Amino acid sequence: MINSTRIKQKKMKPEKFFFWTVLIFGILATFMTPPFTTGDEGYHIYYAYQQFSAKSPDSITKDKLRKIENQSIGAETGGDVKGVSVQQLITNKIDLNNDGIALNIISNGGSFAPIDIMHLPTALGVLLARLIYPSLGVIDYGGRLANLLFFVFCFYFIIKKSKQGKWLLVMLFSVPYLLKIASPSYDLFSFLSFALYSLNFLNLLEIKTFKELSNRQKMYTLFTILLLLFAKKNYIFALFSLLSLPMIYEPIIKCYKKLGKIAKSSLVLSVTIFSLLVIYLLNSKFGIVHFFKVFFNSYFNFATMGSNAKRMWMIVPASLPDIINILWILGLIIVIGGEIKKRYSKVTVLLSASTYMINWLGIFAGIYISYKTLSMFDDLSGRYLQPFIIFFIPIIRNFAYHIKMDVSDGTIENIAKYSTIFVMICYLFITFYRGFILRVKPTGVV
Numbered sequence: 001m002i003n004s005t006r007i008k009q010k011k012m013k014p015e016k017f018f019f020w021t022v023l024i025f026g027i028l029a030t031f032m033t034p035p036f037t038t039g040d041e042g043y044h045i046y047y048a049y050q051q052f053s054a055k056s057p058d059s060i061t062k063d064k065l066r067k068i069e070n071q072s073i074g075a076e077t078g079g080d081v082k083g084v085s086v087q088q089l090i091t092n093k094i095d096l097n098n099d100g101i102a103l104n105i106i107s108n109g110g111s112f113a114p115i116d117i118m119h120l121p122t123a124l125g126v127l128l129a130r131l132i133y134p135s136l137g138v139i140d141y142g143g144r145l146a147n148l149l150f151f152v153f154c155f156y157f158i159i160k161k162s163k164q165g166k167w168l169l170v171m172l173f174s175v176p177y178l179l180k181i182a183s184p185s186y187d188l189f190s191f192l193s194f195a196l197y198s199l200n201f202l203n204l205l206e207i208k209t210f211k212e213l214s215n216r217q218k219m220y221t222l223f224t225i226l227l228l229l230f231a232k233k234n235y236i237f238a239l240f241s242l243l244s245l246p247m248i249y250e251p252i253i254k255c256y257k258k259l260g261k262i263a264k265s266s267l268v269l270s271v272t273i274f275s276l277l278v279i280y281l282l283n284s285k286f287g288i289v290h291f292f293k294v295f296f297n298s299y300f301n302f303a304t305m306g307s308n309a310k311r312m313w314m315i316v317p318a319s320l321p322d323i324i325n326i327l328w329i330l331g332l333i334i335v336i337g338g339e340i341k342k343r344y345s346k347v348t349v350l351l352s353a354s355t356y357m358i359n360w361l362g363i364f365a366g367i368y369i370s371y372k373t374l375s376m377f378d379d380l381s382g383r384y385l386q387p388f389i390i391f392f393i394p395i396i397r398n399f400a401y402h403i404k405m406d407v408s409d410g411t412i413e414n415i416a417k418y419s420t421i422f423v424m425i426c427y428l429f430i431t432f433y434r435g436f437i438l439r440v441k442p443t444g445v446v
Helices: 002-010 014-032 041-050 062-072 086-091 120-132 136-161 166-172 175-181 187-204 215-228 233-244 246-258 261-286 288-299 322-339 346-368 386-402 409-438
Strands: none
Touching: 014 136, 014 166, 014 175, 014 409, 041 062, 041 120, 041 136, 086 136, 120 136, 120 187, 136 166, 136 175, 136 187, 166 175, 166 322, 166 386, 166 409, 175 187, 175 386, 175 409, 187 215, 187 233, 187 386, 215 233, 233 246, 233 346, 233 386, 246 346, 261 288, 288 346, 322 386, 322 409, 346 386
């Protein structure tokens, strides 16, 4: 009995496991992944550098950094990067023209907010790195490490405070984000904004009426919504999930049920006419029939879809085998259904899951406007959809409740821990092997 108690006391809490595992992984990934190869690093380093630059030197321009990025991933050589010297990127100093330090308010157009705060964590790392050793490789590493520290500290406290299942969050906030954890990307800030919003959303599902909301909950909800404006633009589609809150739809349903037959018929007719009018206007402007044909050809027709679409359902990094992705998803479903037993209404389940599709169609529509004449395109990759899998939690929990899923706490912990570690090890091995041994595009960024 005493030994059993001691073993339990020695178990690492989920938030601590997340912190140390992701931190160690991130540090290893930073140096095992060649500079400028995790996706759009030239773009992110440019904007991060500008936030604390007094002179904006010619050696740090968007075009030059983009060119180095393209060379590093073999964009013009079919992925072959044998001609790129990682050592020179790290050791060769660049002329920064005695650049000083000045705080600049900039905007990159990536969010709805007029100022860019998404690159701030990276900017601090880039500033420190260029003061220590002004080479492009070191500056890139500085941005990666600063972003990593920002990520692990913020998500440590998010997991610690959450009541939505801590091992579930360990899985959701690690593996789907592996590619960006050790990068200077503004995706990490966006992940944070989205996590705060989506976890608050799951908490609000427990509240039936507005009267039950405390002032603190109201203010925090408003804060999480406003924070989405400072994240990448597509995260605004997460707001659709608010319709699945019982406090939103239940009063509407109650009001509808109180109406008489004539009033109900009039309301249904009015809504139908309005919907048809909206469809007509959208079709005349965008061509809805063609829109869905292109959507089908791009993502559901195997003969016409591109490589991005074929990897659309990859939640683990795209450079890993499909079987690892399948096993990880199965593990996630078990953890979601087994860690916390809850049941949600059908309306909540339907609207919450629909948020994933709304985000998908919304991003697709934004790209479609520029490619309306094409029969398909392959610009949208799965990484834009991965964070939104959190909105499938209600339907998975309902399924687990229906089949009376019973999984021990120890099993849930082991699935979360070992699947996360296994995917991380596989990713590091493949990335290092591709980047430093094969000398090809290392991360499989799509």
